[in-house]
Amino acid sequence: MVLARVGTLGLQGYEVHAVYVEVDLARGLPLFEIVGLPDTSVRESRNRVRTGLRNSGFEIPTMRITVNLAPGRFKKVGSSFDLPIAIGILAAAGLIPSQRLENNFFCGELALDGSLRGVESALCLAAGAPPVGSVPPAVIIPAENGPEMSLLPAERPVYLASHLRQVVDWLRLAGRLEMPLRTSGHYIPPAPTLSDVRGQAGAKRALEIAAAGRHNLLLTGPPGVGKTMLATRLASLLPPLTPEEALETARLRSLAGLPVEDGRTGALNRPWRAPHHTINLRGMVGYAGGQTPIPGELSLAHLGVLFLDEFPEFSLEVLAALRQPLEAHSIEIPGRAGWRLPADVQLVATANPCPCGFAGDLERSCTCAEGQLQRYRRRMSGPVLDRIDLFAAMHAERQAAAHPAAALTAAPDGDAGRGQAGAGHGQAGTGLERERILAAWERQRRRFPPHWKPAYCANSRLSGPFLARFCRLDAEGAALLRHGQKNLALTERGVDRVLKVSRTIADLAGREKIMAADVCEALSYRQMIK
Known part of the structure; x- marks a missing residue:
């Protein structure tokens, strides 16, 4: 019978998946077993967890401990499973209220003295934590990983802990955990101009x-x-x-x-x-x-x-x-x-x-x-x-x-x-180039839905119906493009790129209409192929 279930996070490729640590305590010879496709670093967590719990003032029950990492279809890698395993053992022993484990994900490596060490890919894990129901899940991670969490949006709760004892006190409502300092970021202008x-x-x-x-x-x-x-x-x-x-x-x-x-x-x-x-x-x-x-x-x-x-x-x-x-x-x-x-x-x-x-x-x-x-x-x-x-x-x-x-x-x-x-x-070098560039980016962004990332709205990304819609040429421009395609032996991809560059030249000039001069200039940048 599963006595405790603790949520954590695992990576499979670039995708973050919820992993649930199921802990069962049973009568029998003392044994600590981890199943669910653990790798070597996860299997070694038995010694770290046992020693970390003891040095934090908790006694491990002298029972048969079975830890299952579900789902078992992909391999579990890394030391970030130490903290959820330790929390699961304490919850199975009745030392932590099980209802406090719901909607929380725990990640962290446990040192032998019970302190928490930072884990790799912590930001990737916290940013990709899947939702549990309609409430955003909370992610509890080592304080060592705190600085990189500043870029997370405020609606994603993250708590920092430096010791196992802090996490247990928080779960018992006997203490509090700090949250990382959130910021919208800072831009440092590159020095060479x-x-x-x-x-x-x-x-x-x-x-x-x-x-x-x-x-x-x-x-x-x-x-x-x-x-x-x-x-x-x-x-x-x-x-x-x-x-x-x-x-x-x-x-x-x-x-x-x-x-x-x-x-x-x-x-x-x-x-x-x-x-x-x-x-x-x-x-x-x-x-x-x-x-x-x-x-x-x-x-x-x-x-x-x-x-x-x-x-x-x-x-x-x-x-x-x-x-x-x-x-x-x-x-x-x-x-x-x-x-x-x-x-x-x-x-x-x-x-x-x-x-x-x-x-x-x-x-x-x-x-x-x-x-x-x-x-x-x-x-x-x-x-x-x-x-x-x-x-x-x-x-x-x-x-x-x-x-x-x-x-x-x-x-x-x-x-x-x-x-x-x-x-x-x-x-x-007067800053006018950058002003024109920022204005051109804004013109491109306004052509697409507001939730699109600005980089995805760039003219270089235009294709299919968007290319036909935003890169229309008049008769003079179309004739010039056909002439350039023949003389420069442009492929169809090359023609599309001339159209995209022409669109950018017009955007820099603050015009929606692409002029024949824009096409001429765009073609001039294809003449460098020898």
Whole structure:
């Protein structure tokens, strides 16, 4: 007969499931047995729980103790089951009123002196706790995990405890538990801004368009021209995360075992991940770590930017793995069918035009053989390049003025398309770029229901009926697009990306109608493919 039933939480993939610790005390030889697919760390909890209870002033009954972790269909992993097992034993022995266990989830590792240690993925567990009836469940976790709970919404009750005795007193109504400090988050403006970059008007314009519509961007140019410096300035142009988005990204960091920033230390800054080109496939897409997935760089950059410096130097296996996530905005963990993690990233990459870096340079000659050039460019496969919206070539400052967007930057107001789009671009670093970008994000957000996350409303996410509805072209623009498709040999995906970039250019200009000049500028950013 089950004498006590205590709720706790377990991870299966990215999903949080309710697990119920059922404790039975029966006559017979003293025995402590745990069933329900426990792993080694859970089976070892017998010694931690027995010693922790004794050192906390509680006597374990000299009876046969059977602990069942239900449901038994998936493996239970981790030391977070210590606290619910200890509470279940005390409840079965009549030391805790069983009615106080209802609608509560307990998670925590028990030290030998009865104190509670923090557990991994605590934020992921607390944020995903399933509802019990119509009342939100309370989650009791170690105080060590308290700082990362600050991003949880106020309607989700969480209590912090530093010792088993505190939890027992709270259940007996003889004490109280603290709740974490809640905050809506804090945004810390990134230090590097566009004001640090001299010249490169064409590349700056591409960066502004990329930031305004969350478009994927590839910057090419010779060594030392400033590709990496310009790309890192993207962080200063992006709007902050909403509290809901901040919680979503923090859950992924919690799942990966990384420190989770509380709401006072830049939790609303969009993720920026810049892995080295030697990263392997597991590091990029993640892998299965027992019963929980370990997020890779693609998931850790969710709702932010994945920056790949020296793009062609990444392994072919890693570059090929980008293809599906860039379209589906999620990633399936290899070897575990059905385990999916969010991976809605904005890809920003840099590349030299050739191995020596000086192909196309007007002042220095390229020393690469034709075979070297072909092998180098073959590393950037067509399917991956087809998923990039903007290609911007950077040159030494003496050559940069030749880029078409440089003329756009200096164009006076008056022309219906270029004048409006280019107004103010020459004042780099004044904050006008960020103001235009924030206004463009707001225009995109208003096209969709209010409960949608802003990142999901970005023009780069438009597809199907939304693409047809919001990216209508007039006769002149449609003719220009057909001409560009033929001359640039664009795929259907490439045409869609030109439409999305045109929509963003119009949004930056504050216009709902897409002009032919917007299509022309969008096509200019497809001409960088060689």
